[in-house]
Amino acid sequence: MLLTSRYQQLNPGVAGRVLDTSAALPKPQPCRPASDHSSLNMGWSTSRIEQPLPSETDARHLASPDFQPAPATHPQEVDPLYLFACHLEWERREEPSAAWELLAAAKSSHGDTRAHARALLSSSHHLGGAGLASASECTARQKRSAATEANMKAPYGLDIIDNCAECTTTKTGFFCGFSNPALEALNQISHKSILPAGAILFVEGQSPRGMFMLCSGKVNLSTTSREGKILILKTAAAGEALGLSAAISGVGYETTAETATPCQLNFVDRKHFLEMMQSHSEVGVHTAHCLSRDFQSAYRDIHDLVLTRSSAGKLARLLLSRSPAQAQDIEDLEIRIQSSMTHEEMAQRIGSSRETVTRLLSDLKKKQLIRLDGPTLVIRNREALEALAV
Numbered sequence: 592m593l594l595t596s597r598y599q600q601l602n603p604g605v606a607g608r609v610l611d612t613s614a615a616l617p618k619p620q621p622c623r624p625a626s627d628h629s630s631l632n633m634g635w636s637t638s639r640i641e642q643p644l645p646s647e648t649d650a651r652h653l654a655s656p657d658f659q660p661a662p663a664t665h666p667q668e669v670d671p672l673y674l675f676a677c678h679l680e681w682e683r684r685e686e687p688s689a690a691w692e693l694l695a696a697a698k699s700s701h702g703d704t705r706a707h708a709r710a711l712l713s714s715s716h717h718l719g720g721a722g723l724a725s726a727s728e729c730t731a732r733q734k735r736s737a738a739t740e741a742n743m744k745a746p747y748g749l750d751i752i753d754n755c756a757e758c759t760t761t762k763t764g765f766f767c768g769f770s771n772p773a774l775e776a777l778n779q780i781s782h783k784s785i786l787p788a789g790a791i792l793f794v795e796g797q798s799p800r801g802m803f804m805l806c807s808g809k810v811n812l813s814t815t816s817r818e819g820k821i822l823i824l825k826t827a828a829a830g831e832a833l834g835l836s837a838a839i840s841g842v843g844y845e846t847t848a849e850t851a852t853p854c855q856l857n858f859v860d861r862k863h864f865l866e867m868m869q870s871h872s873e874v875g876v877h878t879a880h881c882l883s884r885d886f887q888s889a890y891r892d893i894h895d896l897v898l899t900r901s902s903a904g905k906l907a908r909l910l911l912s913r914s915p916a917q918a919q920d921i922e923d924l925e926i927r928i929q930s931s932m933t934h935e936e937m938a939q940r941i942g943s944s945r946e947t948v949t950r951l952l953s954d955l956k957k958k959q960l961i962r963l964d965g966p967t968l969v970i971r972n973r974e975a976l977e978a979l980a981v
Contacts, residue, residue, distance in 0.1 A: 669699065671707045678714075694708075755778040765830035769874065772871070782859075783856070786855075799840075802861070804833075811827075812847070814847070824846060834848065836882060904981070910968070911976055913928045913930050
């Protein structure tokens with residue numbers, strides 16, 4: 592580094608300023624106003640040197656027409672080395688006075704000083720630049736930022752799926768189990784959304800806008816009588832298509848769809864879905880399979896609701912249908928049902944009233960067929976419930 596810290600005598604005939612390299616790099620002085628550079632003569636900039644009187648030879652040289660005097664130093668010019676030292680102090684020790692020196696130099700009327708100061712400010716890590724950090728440190732910081740973003744919780748705790756072709760939750764039997772070309776086409780025409788529990792997707796009798804594919808969560812499908820009595824026909828799970836029959840036929844929706852839990856859904860409007868069925872034959876095959884399953888499920892529901900003799904039998908069948916699949920083959924152990932159904936919802940599922948469901952549950956507890964363990968319902972005698980459900 593070239594610095595001057597003291598006045599030096601010049602050899603005769605030499606004009607201008609010189610820089611002394613014997614001084615060590617001092618620490619920047621505390622911040623002063625931009626116009627005050629009184630501390631710069633302490634070793635951070637050139638200083639005016641007393642010059643001896645020129646000799647006759649020097650006088651003739653100065654009088655020569657080829658001689659051009661050295662330009663005078665700009666009053667707001669700051670040594671770039673001083674600015675760099677301020678940059679070091681601010682980056683490593685977070686010295687505020689050094690930062691103010693850089694800011695003052697960035698507003699200087701001298702072009703080079705202003706450019707140097709602004710370049711140092713733009714590279715400072717305090718202002719979002721890389722600063723003095725190494726490339727490995729910058730890479731590590733970017734990785735930590737990416738990990739933090741990846742660990743952020745999605746709305747309602749759901750895993751957001753932005754691209755159908757990259758979905759990893761698809762299982763056997765899902766309506767959207769298409770090949771990659773069909774998935775790419777589906778991704779172009781679908782609209783993905785996250786909805787909380789209690790959201791209405793469509794209403795019974797409404798003109799069909801399109802169909803929904805349930806990516807995650809549960810949706811209740813219900814119908815309502817003229818008197819306002821609600822009957823829940825089905826609870827759709829992930830992978831099922833909702834409003835499919837109405838979207839194909841163009842007739843109003845048969846049921847009302849309401850989310851029972853937070854859900855992620857994929858909506859495809861009717862026009863684009865019909866075009867996709869024509870261009871991709873596998874979509875038509877999946878649609879036929881889905882409608883066939885719905886048809887068979889409707890027959891079973893009619894059998895259970897109509898041919899079951901009593902409300903007690905309907906309630907027993909409902910409780911048995913809620914038991915875990917792995918517990919259905921075990922006869923001696925009790926079956927624990929983790930269900931959040933209220934008495935009102937149970938009544939809507941069996942076509943009865945809430946008061947009737949409350950009375951029937953009390954009778955089952957008295958007969959020691961079931962018991963309540965907090966929010967958990969425990970089936971104590973499955974065989975007796977099965978006999979009641981016939």
